[in-house]
Amino acid sequence: GAVVSQHPSRVICKSGTSVKIECRSLDFQATTMFWYRQFPKQSLMLMATSNEGSKATYEQGVEKDKFLINHASLTLSTLTVTSAHPEDSSFYICSALSYNEQFFGPGTRLTVL
Amino acid sequence: AQSVTQLDSHVSVSEGTPVLLRCNYSSSYSPSLFWYVQHPNKGLQLLLKYTSAATLVKGINGFEAEFKKSETSFHLTKPSAHMSDAAEYFCVVSESGVNRDDKIIFGKGTRLHILP
Numbered sequence: 001g002a003v004v005s006q007h008p009s010r011v012i013c014k015s016g017t018s019v020k021i022e023c024r025s026l027d028f029q030a031t032t033m034f035w036y037r038q039f040p041k042q043s044l045m046l047m048a049t050s051n052e053g054s055k056a057t058y059e060q061g062v063e064k065d066k067f068l069i070n071h072a073s074l075t076l077s078t079l080t081v082t083s084a085h086p087e088d089s090s091f092y093i094c095s096a097l098s099y100n101e102q103f104f105g106p107g108t109r110l111t112v113l
Numbered sequence: 114a115q116s117v118t119q120l121d122s123h124v125s126v127s128e129g130t131p132v133l134l135r136c137n138y139s140s141s142y143s144p145s146l147f148w149y150v151q152h153p154n155k156g157l158q159l160l161l162k163y164t165s166a167a168t169l170v171k172g173i174n175g176f177e178a179e180f181k182k183s184e185t186s187f188h189l190t191k192p193s194a195h196m197s198d199a200a201e202y203f204c205v206v207s208e209s210g211v212n213r214d215d216k217i218i219f220g221k222g223t224r225l226h227i228l229p
Contacts, residue, residue: 032154034156034157036156036157038207038217042162043147043159044147044205044217046156046157046158049156091217093217095156095157097154100154101201101222102151102157102201102222104217107217
């Protein structure tokens with residue numbers, strides 16, 4: 001079956017630094033990828049839709065200048081959390097769309113000190 | 114080990130009839146359980162969630178789900194299907210804690226077809 005990987009699985013950074021999270025579709029191409037975040041015991045919240053070769057579409061309330069998304073190839077989308085602050089600490093999950101099926105990555109735990 | 118099983122990959126019901134989408138899970142800890150809906154080419158939308166409060170959870174668009182610990186089930190129901198309910202539905206188990214890694218387990222999804 002289709003596999004989506006995320007790197008890193010866990011990252012700890014200092015406040016004010018930037019962190020990049022990669023989402024890769026390993027055995028298929030995905031023109032569309034999604035980025036979600038989840039707080040403990042809360043639901044997934046869709047942050048943005050990432051389309052290969054074009055700008056990402058952000059959900060209402062998500063700062064596009066803070067959460068930079070780049071979908072430069074059909075197998076890679078990156079999410080960069082710029083000038084991270086402790087309130088950005090969360091679990092970030094990506095998914096990739098293939099023939100209208102959605103395949104999920106394992107998630108990245110970001111902790112900002 | 115944690116797992117989520119959606120027992121049906123496809124479900125077809127007639128408009129106006131009840132919907133039942135089945136989900137069984139296994140978890141070592143007290144999990145949070147969610148149902149999401151995905152419309153074509155869209156991201157997931159939360160329908161409802163269970164986080165150890167009331168076992169019968171009411172969600173949006175008339176959906177509800179009952180957490181049954183003895184049966185390790187969290188089936189999604191709706192009394193009367195509408196054409197707009199045609200979509201893919203995901204059952205999700207989430208565990209988080211200070212001293213263990215976050216885990217989020219997705220079911221494989223159930224595609225709901227609504228017949229006119």
